[in-house]
Amino acid sequence: MYEDFMKQASGQFEQLFAPQRKLGGLYVDYLSKLTSYQMEAAKAYSDLGVEQLRALAKVSDAKSLQAFVDSQSKTAKALSEKMSQDASTLAGFGKDFGAELQKLAQENAAGFGKAA
Numbered sequence: 001m002y003e004d005f006m007k008q009a010s011g012q013f014e015q016l017f018a019p020q021r022k023l024g025g026l027y028v029d030y031l032s033k034l035t036s037y038q039m040e041a042a043k044a045y046s047d048l049g050v051e052q053l054r055a056l057a058k059v060s061d062a063k064s065l066q067a068f069v070d071s072q073s074k075t076a077k078a079l080s081e082k083m084s085q086d087a088s089t090l091a092g093f094g095k096d097f098g099a100e101l102q103k104l105a106q107e108n109a110a111g112f113g114k115a116a
Contacts, residue, residue: 019108026104030097037093041086048079 052075059065 019104022104023101026097026100030093034090034093037086037089044082048075
């Protein structure tokens with residue numbers, strides 16, 4: 001009798017907490033993906049900044065200054081494209097996460113309907 005009670009209680013706890021575990025796993029996966037991407041982006045931006053500082057440090061005369069200034073428009077364009085791409089990627093992460101949340105909510109709603 002005690003074993004039957006424990007099996008039943010265990011099954012009910014499993015059914016009760018399964019959605020929370022799925023939600024927690026979804027959050028962990030999203031945060032991991034987001035953090036990894038942000039770390040990569042931060043490295044790319046810092047590398048670009050250091051590269052620009054090194055280029056500036058090499059300026060020694062009017063000709064090299066002009067070359068540096070001319071290269072800044074290319075750098076600004078590349079930076080703008082990178083930022084746009086990063087924003088698009090991050091928006092995609094959010095969209096995917098939202099879709100997964102919606103899917104999980106629908107699964108839970110269906111489960112509650114069956115339980116009722």
